[in-house]
Amino acid sequence: ARAGTGAPGGGAEALAREAQRLFLRTFPGLEPCVAVAAPGRVNLIGEHTDYNRGLVLPMALPMVTVVVGCKSEDGVISLLTTAMEADEPRCLEFPVPSKVNPLNPGVPRWANYVKGIIQHYRARPLTGFKAVIASDVPLGGGLSSSASLEVAMYTFLQQICPDDGDLVAKAQTCQKAEHTFASVPCGIMDQFISVMGRKDHALLIDCRSLEVTPVPLTDPNLVVLITNSNVRHTLSGSEYSTRRSQCEAAAKALGKESLRCATMADLEALKASLDAEVYRRARYVITEIKRTTEAAEALKTGNYGQFGKLMVESHCSLRDDYDVSCQELDELVVAAMDGEGVFGSRMTGGGFGGCTVTLVETTAVEKTMQRIKDRYRGTATFYITKPSPGAYVMKLSGF
Numbered sequence: 001a002r003a004g005t006g007a008p009g010g011g012a013e014a015l016a017r018e019a020q021r022l023f024l025r026t027f028p029g030l031e032p033c034v035a036v037a038a039p040g041r042v043n044l045i046g047e048h049t050d051y052n053r054g055l056v057l058p059m060a061l062p063m064v065t066v067v068v069g070c071k072s073e074d075g076v077i078s079l080l081t082t083a084m085e086a087d088e089p090r091c092l093e094f095p096v097p098s099k100v101n102p103l104n105p106g107v108p109r110w111a112n113y114v115k116g117i118i119q120h121y122r123a124r125p126l127t128g129f130k131a132v133i134a135s136d137v138p139l140g141g142g143l144s145s146s147a148s149l150e151v152a153m154y155t156f157l158q159q160i161c162p163d164d165g166d167l168v169a170k171a172q173t174c175q176k177a178e179h180t181f182a183s184v185p186c187g188i189m190d191q192f193i194s195v196m197g198r199k200d201h202a203l204l205i206d207c208r209s210l211e212v213t214p215v216p217l218t219d220p221n222l223v224v225l226i227t228n229s230n231v232r233h234t235l236s237g238s239e240y241s242t243r244r245s246q247c248e249a250a251a252k253a254l255g256k257e258s259l260r261c262a263t264m265a266d267l268e269a270l271k272a273s274l275d276a277e278v279y280r281r282a283r284y285v286i287t288e289i290k291r292t293t294e295a296a297e298a299l300k301t302g303n304y305g306q307f308g309k310l311m312v313e314s315h316c317s318l319r320d321d322y323d324v325s326c327q328e329l330d331e332l333v334v335a336a337m338d339g340e341g342v343f344g345s346r347m348t349g350g351g352f353g354g355c356t357v358t359l360v361e362t363t364a365v366e367k368t369m370q371r372i373k374d375r376y377r378g379t380a381t382f383y384i385t386k387p388s389p390g391a392y393v394m395k396l397s398g399f
C-alpha cells in the first residue's frame with residue numbers, strides 16, 4: 001500500500017503543521033485559518049455486515065486525515081494533497097459547482113472523494129476555497145483512508161458554510177459521495193465511525209436502526225494491534241459488488257428484506273434450492289452478525305478470551321465462506337495466534353489485502369510483533385492503537 005506522508009500515528013497536530021507549511025508555500029498571501037481532522041478506523045468484528053443492515057464493532061483510530069485551508073473570493077476551489085499517489089497529479093483547481101455546472105467524477109481519481117463531498121454537501125451557497133490535505137492513514141490499507149478523507153472534507157466545509165449539524169446525515173452524505181463519485185458501493189460503517197468515533201470506546205453500530213452503543217475499551221492490560229500486510233490485490237473492487245449482489249440474492253430467496261432478518265434455520269431450510277456459493281455467503285453474514293452481538297457482550301464483561309475466539313471464527317468464515325481473505329492475511333493471523341497472550345486475530349476491512357487486527361495482552365505485544373515479522377514472508381507494518389475521537393475542528397493556537 002502507498003503510505004501518506006507523516007509518521008503513522010505521529011499526531012494530527014504534526015500533520016496539520018505540515019499542511020499549513022505547504023499551504024503558505026502554495027498560496028502565498030492567504031492565511032489557512034481552518035483546520036479539521038477525521039480519523040481512519042479499524043473494525044474489531046462485524047465485517048461485510050453493514051450493507052446487510054447488520055451489526056459492526058469498529059473504533060476510530062489515532063491516524064487521521066487533516067484538511068487545512070481558507071475561503072477565497074475568486075469562485076475557485078483549489079486542492080492539494082500530500083499523499084504519495086504515484087501516477088496522479090497532487091493538485092487540482094475547478095470552479096465552485098452550480099446547478100447548471102455540477103461536479104462530475106473524473107481524474108485525478110483521488111479528487112473524486114473530495115468532489116463527491118462538495119457536490120453532495122448539504123448547505124449552500126458554497127464559496128471558493130483553498131485547502132491542503134495531509135493524512136497518516138495508510139492509503140488503500142483497509143483502515144479507511146477514503147472515509148477519513150470524505151469526512152475531513154465535509155467537516156472543513158461545515159466551517160466555511162455551516163449545515164444543520166446533523167451527524168447521521170453527514171455520515172450518509174459521505175457514503176453517498178463514495179457511491180456516486182468513487183463508484184464504491186460501500187456500507188455506512190466507515191463514514192459513520194469516522195464521524196461518531198469516541199475516545200476510549202469501540203462503537204457497536206446497528207446499521208439498520210443506526211443506533212449506537214459505546215463499549216469501553218480502556219483496559220491497560222489490553223492492546224489493539226493492527227498489522228498491515230502491505231499488499232492490496234486488485235480484485236477488491238469487483239469482488240465487493242459481487243458479494244453485495246449475492247447477499248441481496250440470498251435475502252430475496254429467503255423472502256427477507258435483508259440478511260439481518262434471516263436466521264441459520266431459515267437458511268438451512270432453503271439450502272437445497274440455493275446456489276452453493278450464495279448459501280456460503282449468506283452463512284457467513286448470518287453467523288457474523290450473531291458473532292458481533294456476542295463479541296460486544298464479551299467486551300463489555302471483560303471476557304477477552306471469548307472475544308478473541310469470536311475474532312478467529314470470524315476470520316475463518318471470511319476465508320472459507322465469504323472468500324475475501326488472501327494468503328498474506330491468513331499467514332498474519334496464524335503467526336499472531338501462535339504464541340502466549342494473544343486473545344484473537346482476524347483480517348479487518350474489505351479483504352484481499354490490507355490489515356489484520358489482533359487483541360493481545362500488553363505484556364505480549366513486543367513478542368507478538370517479532371513473531372509476525374519473523375514468519376510473515378512480506379513486510380509487515382504495525383500500529384498499536386487506542387480508540388480515538390471522531391472528526392473534530394482543530395484549534396489553531398498551537399501553530
Ligand code: ADP
Binds near residue numbers: 133349
Ligand atoms: P482505504 O479506504 O482502505 O484506505 P480505498 O481504496 O477505499 O482504501 O481508498 C483509498 C483511496 O482514497 C486512495 O487511492 C486515494 O484515491 C484516496 N485517498 C485517501 N486518502 C487520501 C489523501 N490523503 N489524499 C488523496 N487521496 C486520498
Ligand code: MG
Binds near residue numbers: 144145146147
Ligand atoms: Mg475505503
